[in-house]
Amino acid sequence: MKRYAFLLGILILAACGRTGEGAYELDAAYTYLGADFPLEPPLDYSSTAPDYITRDNRLDGDVDNRKATLGRVLFYDKQLSLNNSIACGSCHIQAHAFGDTSQQSVGLDGGLTSRQSMRLVNTRFADLPAMFWDRRAMQLRDQVIQPIKDHVEMGFSGTGDQPSFDSLCTKLSAREYYTQLFDWAFGQDGVEINEQRIAQALEHFVSSIESFDSKFDEGLVQVAAVQNPFLNYTTAENNGKALFLAPPELNNQNVRTSGGAGCAGCHRPPEFDIDPMSGNNGVDKEAGNPAGFDTTNTRSPSLRDVFGPNGGVNTPMMHTGNFLEFTTIVEHYNEVIPDVNNRTVDGRLVRGLTSVKLELTSTERADLEAFIRTLTGSNMYSDERWSTPF
Ligand code: HEC
Numbered sequence: 001m002k003r004y005a006f007l008l009g010i011l012i013l014a015a016c017g018r019t020g021e022g023a024y025e026l027d028a029a030y031t032y033l034g035a036d037f038p039l040e041p042p043l044d045y046s047s048t049a050p051d052y053i054t055r056d057n058r059l060d061g062d063v064d065n066r067k068a069t070l071g072r073v074l075f076y077d078k079q080l081s082l083n084n085s086i087a088c089g090s091c092h093i094q095a096h097a098f099g100d101t102s103q104q105s106v107g108l109d110g111g112l113t114s115r116q117s118m119r120l121v122n123t124r125f126a127d128l129p130a131m132f133w134d135r136r137a138m139q140l141r142d143q144v145i146q147p148i149k150d151h152v153e154m155g156f157s158g159t160g161d162q163p164s165f166d167s168l169c170t171k172l173s174a175r176e177y178y179t180q181l182f183d184w185a186f187g188q189d190g191v192e193i194n195e196q197r198i199a200q201a202l203e204h205f206v207s208s209i210e211s212f213d214s215k216f217d218e219g220l221v222q223v224a225a226v227q228n229p230f231l232n233y234t235t236a237e238n239n240g241k242a243l244f245l246a247p248p249e250l251n252n253q254n255v256r257t258s259g260g261a262g263c264a265g266c267h268r269p270p271e272f273d274i275d276p277m278s279g280n281n282g283v284d285k286e287a288g289n290p291a292g293f294d295t296t297n298t299r300s301p302s303l304r305d306v307f308g309p310n311g312g313v314n315t316p317m318m319h320t321g322n323f324l325e326f327t328t329i330v331e332h333y334n335e336v337i338p339d340v341n342n343r344t345v346d347g348r349l350v351r352g353l354t355s356v357k358l359e360l361t362s363t364e365r366a367d368l369e370a371f372i373r374t375l376t377g378s379n380m381y382s383d384e385r386w387s388t389p390f
Pocket residue numbers: 075080086087088089090091092105106107108113114115116117118119120123130131132133134140143144145147148152153154202206299300301
């Protein structure tokens with residue numbers, strides 16, 4: 001009996017030595033990523049979201065530093081595409097809030113994506129877990145695999161003459177640095193590189209990307225409620241905030257007589273995530289094909305970081321990517337024109353086939369833009385945790 005207990009003790013000790021901070025072979029990984037790359041210890045990916053941020057769709061609690069680090073490598077590695085030409089980071093660019101400056105992004109072999117590449121800011125801090133403009137992925141973990149399987153984006157689709165996702169797993173398994181990195185990230189020797197683990201690592205990485213150091217955040221903590229004028233805002237910014245927050249009061253012709261522009265009903269502060277009940281907003285054409293209809297888009301990225309720190313918009317906006325300036329956004333919402341081919345516009349923007357007319361003055365339009373500009377942070381654009389290791 002004693003002997004068994006002794007042997008068991010040795011086994012437990014041996015097992016413990018392999019988990020937690022256990023030593024893993026990382027020489028090939030360091031050769032691939034550079035001797036300075038932060039593996040031991042990894043960078044700290046824990047969220048520093050302020051207390052007033054309460055919406056969170058992450059399923060598994062905190063982001064794990066090692067899995068997020070592996071996710072960072074995968075996000076920027078062009079080997080995840082069939083011909084080693086495209087990485088996630090090709091379309092989701094850090095300097096542009098992880099979106100793309102093109103209206104439609106270029107994928108494998110010059111093919112274009114069917115919609116604009118969404119900014120990936122505070123993705124987890126939203127009530128709606130579903131991803132993509134049309135919400136077709138149930139949650140982030142399902143989403144991160146889809147670009148790899150997309151025949152235009154990264155090409156492991158398993159259709160036509162393209163190989164399936166399994167061949168990507170085989171490809172990565174043949175690289176010693178990846179077998180080392182997966183063992184290290186999942187805390188176990190000899191882990192299989194499979195779809196589930198690739199998805200997990202990418203999910204940890206993408207859900208760690210956050211931006212909460214804007215002028216809005218500085219102002220919000222100084223007042224009792226978001227509706228109160230912010231002490232650090234200009235008059236224009238405070239007026240723009242009031243317009244953004246308040247719903248319009250309409251007369252019986254659906255013309256605004258007082259109140260605001262009603263943006264906050266769908267883009268909800270302080271996360272500025274989309275209202276899960278939002279219908280489409282009347283931007284209903286196909287990207288790159290104004291004759292075609294695409295009425296299924298009811299998700300928006302957070303309205304934080306629409307503008308970049310240098311003053312221009314980070315990305316062309318909306319799923320069509322044909323809104324190049326914020327003025328055209330305001331012009332659109334000022335009077336959403338209903339179309340007989342699109343009967344699913346949200347009732348806050350049209351009443352049947354009649355537009356809600358906001359009749360925003362030029363001062364009000366400028367104020368709204370001034371407010372949206374206060375939602376831009378700075379750290380996210382250069383933080384090493386989210387930058388390319390290559
Ligand atoms: C060729 C360009 C391209 C590549 C490569 C690409 N994406 Fe995207 N991404 C897009 C486009 C376009 C959309 C919006 C598509 C849609 O809604 O139909 C999108 C949407 C997303 C979203 C949804 C965001 C939201 O708020 O709903 C996430 C997350 C995302 N991509 C992550 C990734 C990851 C992770 C990778 C790498 C595995 C990747 N993308 C590779 C173009 C790309």
